[in-house]
Amino acid sequence: MSGHRPGTRAAHTARATRRHGTWSMEERAAQPVRPLPVEVPPGTAALTVTLDHPRDAGVLDLGLLGPDGEFRGWSGGARDRFTVTEQWATPGYLPGPLTPGTWQILLRLHRVPPGGLPYTLHTETPAGPAPAAPEETPPPPLPPGRRRTRRPVPPLDGARWLAGDLHAHTLHSDGSLTVDELARRGAAEGLDFLAVTDHNTVSHHPSLAAAGRRQGITLLPGQEVTTDLGHANVLGDTGWIDFRAPAARWLDDAEAAGGILSVNHPLAGDCAWELPFAGRRPRHAELWHHTWTDRRDAGPLAWAAAWRPGLVPLGGSDFHDPAQGRPPGTPTTWVLAEDDSAAAILDGIAHGRTAVSAGPHAPVLLRYGDELLALGAAGTVLVRADGERTVVRSDRARLPAGEGLHRLESWECEVVALSG
Numbered sequence: 001m002s003g004h005r006p007g008t009r010a011a012h013t014a015r016a017t018r019r020h021g022t023w024s025m026e027e028r029a030a031q032p033v034r035p036l037p038v039e040v041p042p043g044t045a046a047l048t049v050t051l052d053h054p055r056d057a058g059v060l061d062l063g064l065l066g067p068d069g070e071f072r073g074w075s076g077g078a079r080d081r082f083t084v085t086e087q088w089a090t091p092g093y094l095p096g097p098l099t100p101g102t103w104q105i106l107l108r109l110h111r112v113p114p115g116g117l118p119y120t121l122h123t124e125t126p127a128g129p130a131p132a133a134p135e136e137t138p139p140p141p142l143p144p145g146r147r148r149t150r151r152p153v154p155p156l157d158g159a160r161w162l163a164g165d166l167h168a169h170t171l172h173s174d175g176s177l178t179v180d181e182l183a184r185r186g187a188a189e190g191l192d193f194l195a196v197t198d199h200n201t202v203s204h205h206p207s208l209a210a211a212g213r214r215q216g217i218t219l220l221p222g223q224e225v226t227t228d229l230g231h232a233n234v235l236g237d238t239g240w241i242d243f244r245a246p247a248a249r250w251l252d253d254a255e256a257a258g259g260i261l262s263v264n265h266p267l268a269g270d271c272a273w274e275l276p277f278a279g280r281r282p283r284h285a286e287l288w289h290h291t292w293t294d295r296r297d298a299g300p301l302a303w304a305a306a307w308r309p310g311l312v313p314l315g316g317s318d319f320h321d322p323a324q325g326r327p328p329g330t331p332t333t334w335v336l337a338e339d340d341s342a343a344a345i346l347d348g349i350a351h352g353r354t355a356v357s358a359g360p361h362a363p364v365l366l367r368y369g370d371e372l373l374a375l376g377a378a379g380t381v382l383v384r385a386d387g388e389r390t391v392v393r394s395d396r397a398r399l400p401a402g403e404g405l406h407r408l409e410s411w412e413c414e415v416v417a418l419s420g
Contacts, residue, residue, distance in 0.1 A: 015041075015127065020120040023060075028109035032228065033244055035065065035104040038123045042100045045130040048083045049105055050122040058117035061108035063200070064093060067101030071240040074200040076226070077110060078174035088133035091172040092201050098125075110228065138180035141215055142187055150190035150360035151375060156368050159336050159353075162345060163360040164193035165328045167224070167233060167264065167286060167316025173198035176321040179207045183215035185319075186328040190360045193335070193345050194328055197222035197233050197316075200243050209342075220342050224264065225250050230273040231264040233286065233316070236346055247275040251282055260350050262314050265289035266307075267299050281308045284349070288315035288331045288356045288418060295415040304405060313405060313418045314349070315356035332360045336367075356418040365408050365417040372401045372419060380408040380416050 017038060027034075040047060053060050063074035064084065073093025075082060082090035089095040105121065153161045169175030170182050177185070179196060186194040196219055198204050205221045212219035221237045232250060234241050236259030241250050254261040262284035266273040268291040285307065287300050304311050315331035336353035337344040348354070357364040363377040374382065374397045382390045385404025392399070392408065401419075408416040 015125050017123045018120065020118070022116040022118045023107075023109050023112050024116050025112050025114060028112040032109050034107045034109065036107060036121065037102050038105055038125075040067070040098055040100055040103050040125055041127075043127045044098045044100070044125045045128055046083055046085045046124070046126060047098060047103070048124040048126075049081065051080045051107075051119065052122075053080075053117060053119040058113050059111040060117065060119060061106075061110050063106035063108070065104040065106060067099050067103055069104070071202075071242075072096070072103075073203060074106070074173075076108070076173060076199050078199075083131065085130040085133075087130065089203065091170070092198070092203050094203050136178065138178070138211065138214060139184050142184060147187055147216070148190035148360070150192070151362075151364060153334075153364070153366060153375060154368075154373070156336060159338050159348075160340075161334050161336050161355075161366055162192035162340060162348075163329065163332050163334055164191050164195070164218075164220075164345070165317050165319065165331075166195040166220075166222070166235065166262070166314050166333050166349075167197050167289070168194055168319040168328055169198050169224075170196060170204055172196075172201055172204040173224075174320060176323075179204055179211045179219070180215060182319070182328070183211045183217050183219055185322070187215050187217040189327050189329045191217060191329050191332070192340055193218040193220055193342075195220040195222040195233070195235055195316075197224040197235075199224050199226045202240050205237060218340050218342055218345060220345060227275070230266075230275040231271055232282075233262045233264055235260045235262065235349065246278070248278045251277065251280075260284055260346065262286055263307075264316070265291060265318070266303050267291075283308070283310060283352070284312045284314055286316050287311070287313040288415075290317050290326060290330060292415075296413050301405075301407070301415070309404070310352075311405065312349070312352040312354055312420050313356050314354060315418075329360050330358065332357050332362070334364060334366060352420050354420050358416070363408060363416050365406060365419040367401055367406075367419050368398075370401055372399045372406060373397070374399060374408060374417075377408050377416065380410055383407050383409055 061076040064072040075092040208219040234254045238257035238259035264286045315333045334355040335348040337348040378395045406419045
């Protein structure tokens with residue numbers, strides 16, 4: 001805890017540790033993620049960590065590494081207390097053996113004011129029986145007739161266009177719903193799939209398949225690798241991607257594990273993309289994010305053109321809470337897949353068979369080989385990658401396709417749909 005102000009101290013009891021201090025702006029500038037050691041003695045039944053700091057003054061994020069540096073959880077600023085046991089853990093954290101040794105509590109100094117940010121960290125490592133796991137009863141599947149019917153689209157050589165959302169959060173990070181509750185809401189909107197992309201954690205992955213089966217929707221494993229300088233979704237069962245590493249490592253590690261990395265909301269306020277990639281850049285990007293509220297603004301399109309040729313457009317609602325007022329699937333990502341399994345959907349995304357629309361019932365532009373099919377798009381304009389424009393006069397129009405990104409625009413130059 002070097003560099004802390006005089007008076008910083010740690011107090012120890014047999015099974016508890018309390019430490020406190022004040023983080024400075026200089027410490028944040030030098031090293032924003034700080035590992036703080038905690039000893040886990042033999043016979044520990046649970047590790048409970050409580051962080052206290054004035055939330056109206058700044059923000060500290062919270063996480064945990066095991067004695068060999070292995071990932072055991074991350075909750076960011078979403079919660080200030082967690083428990084890990086062998087059988088269960090607070091959402092965001094992984095249950096498993098409490099191996100004796102020196103563990104590391106991770107604190108990210110996310111927002112530190114000029115006067116510094118005081119904090120207190122309390123850890124408990126009791127012996128004896130572990131505390132009981134909190135009870136959770138999943139909601140029942142949707143009753144018949146409660147699921148909206150999405151726009152029907154024709155298949156292509158046996159493959160189907162499936163509608164989904166590639167960016168959503170649960171209680172495993174800063175969302176308000178359980179995995180089952182989120183899945184139920186996605187199914188209610190008529191979505192075929194939903195990627196669960198909690199921040200800097202994979203603790204939700206083990207529950208996805210069963211929750212998807214219960215709620216009648218395919219859930220894709222994902223994680224939103226989150227830093228102060230940019231966010232990226234990693235789609236696929238890749239294991240944890242270390243957000244502390246350079247972004248180029250995220251891409252290498254994701255692909256080595258069979259996953260897909262997508263740059264998230266590259267122009268979204270204080271979450272805009274500022275990180276460099278040494279050498280190659282990812283092909284995938286969340287070009288259409290819910291923050292693109294004025295789609296006459298060509299900023300995301302200009303960013304895509306400057307980013308790299310052959311960019312694969314994706315969309316995501318970044319759903320956190322029903323109180324936001326926008327459901328999952330706003331926008332909707334369409335994927336051409338051989339079936340509705342997670343593996344087939346991820347394969348379609350990896351190969352760039354994607355399109356994006358405002359929602360599952362909105363006008364859509366889909367590629368069928370050398371043709372584009374525009375559905376529900378009468379009165380719009382097709383804009384090809386080279387800038388050539390064609391007016392769409394019917395609600396089911398087939399049009400020649402070229403290379404690169406295509407879009408539908410309204411007569412006011414508002415983007416209506418994207419196609420890779």
